[in-house]
Amino acid sequence: MKTLLTIERHILELIEKKPQSLSELRKKLDINIGVLNEVLFSLISMRVITKNNSRYEVNKQERKFWLKNINNEETMKAEFNELFESLLNEAIAKRKSASLKLKKVELTATELWHLEEKYKEIEKFIELTQAQRKIKNKPSEKLEQHVLIFGNGNYQELVTEPIRRYS
Amino acid sequence: MTMQENLIKEFRDTFTRMTLNELTNLCDIERTRLFRIFNGYEMKISEYEKIKACLTTELGNESSLERVASDCVNSFKERECLKISDQLRRKMRWLELIHSSRKISEINRAA
Numbered sequence: 001m002k003t004l005l006t007i008e009r010h011i012l013e014l015i016e017k018k019p020q021s022l023s024e025l026r027k028k029l030d031i032n033i034g035v036l037n038e039v040l041f042s043l044i045s046m047r048v049i050t051k052n053n054s055r056y057e058v059n060k061q062e063r064k065f066w067l068k069n070i071n072n073e074e075t076m077k078a079e080f081n082e083l084f085e086s087l088l089n090e091a092i093a094k095r096k097s098a099s100l101k102l103k104k105v106e107l108t109a110t111e112l113w114h115l116e117e118k119y120k121e122i123e124k125f126i127e128l129t130q131a132q133r134k135i136k137n138k139p140s141e142k143l144e145q146h147v148l149i150f151g152n153g154n155y156q157e158l159v160t161e162p163i164r165r166y167s
Numbered sequence: 168m169t170m171q172e173n174l175i176k177e178f179r180d181t182f183t184r185m186t187l188n189e190l191t192n193l194c195d196i197e198r199t200r201l202f203r204i205f206n207g208y209e210m211k212i213s214e215y216e217k218i219k220a221c222l223t224t225e226l227g228n229e230s231s232l233e234r235v236a237s238d239c240v241n242s243f244k245e246r247e248c249l250k251i252s253d254q255l256r257r258k259m260r261w262l263e264l265i266h267s268s269r270k271i272s273e274i275n276r277a278a
Binding site for chain 1: 264
């Protein structure tokens with residue numbers, strides 16, 4: 001089975017929330033109709049979605065099968081790489097909608113602990129926002145989906161990871 | 168067209184003015200054998216490599232991607248090769264997506 005491209009994953013996520021017609025998808029996505037049609041065709045041919053009464057919906061009957069295929073480690077890594085590459089390109093092009101920071105810093109164990117606490121704060125903020133979204137009505141401001149990537153790694157281990165991988 | 172047919176076509180198109188004897192010397196493949204290959208006989212890998220090498224020397228056209236890909240196949244483990252080919256395939260799928268959508272737009276415009 002083919003792996004999902006990021007655009008295919010995005011459209012699948014929209015359809016998974018609720019079945020969508022072509023015009024509803026067009027309203028939500030700022031992409032060429034031809035590309036949208038191609039993505040839908042691709043998702044149908046992968047048996048991930050079906051078309052029912054001019055609405056696209058998730059193929060629930062075969063869910064177990066396709067979910068296993070699209071959520072395995074290698075396909076997730078490929079999608080993450082693609083998203084990260086796009087974020088990097090957008091950030092380098094200095095688009096308003098994207099920012100990316102990469103810092104190399106020396107930290108003590110305590111400082112690293114503090115840093116990881118900050119990540120937890122961010123995660124809490126995200127969880128809280130999502131929970132509120134479920135309870136309250138939609139906010140008056142326009143909602144846009146964003147991708148956040150954060151984390152850190154030991155520099156020495158990161159730069160030697162390819163050596164371990166290729167040995 | 169098979170890889171062999173492609174290669175022979177390119178080879179004959181490149182060395183149009185050379186005689187069979189000259190080509191035999193150039194590729195280091197026996198005259199009768201080369202004649203048969205030109206007429207559709209299946210070639211050995213060693214013969215394919217010899218002809219390919221002649222073309223590469225003449226045209227200097229082995230793209231860096233082809234060279235790197237060939238190095239990867241010879242150097243990396245199967246698993247790593249699979250990852251690289253998957254990455255390239257994904258890039259091709261993006262391109263196919265854009266091209267197919269353009270075709271649809273053109274058909275719609277023409278209709």
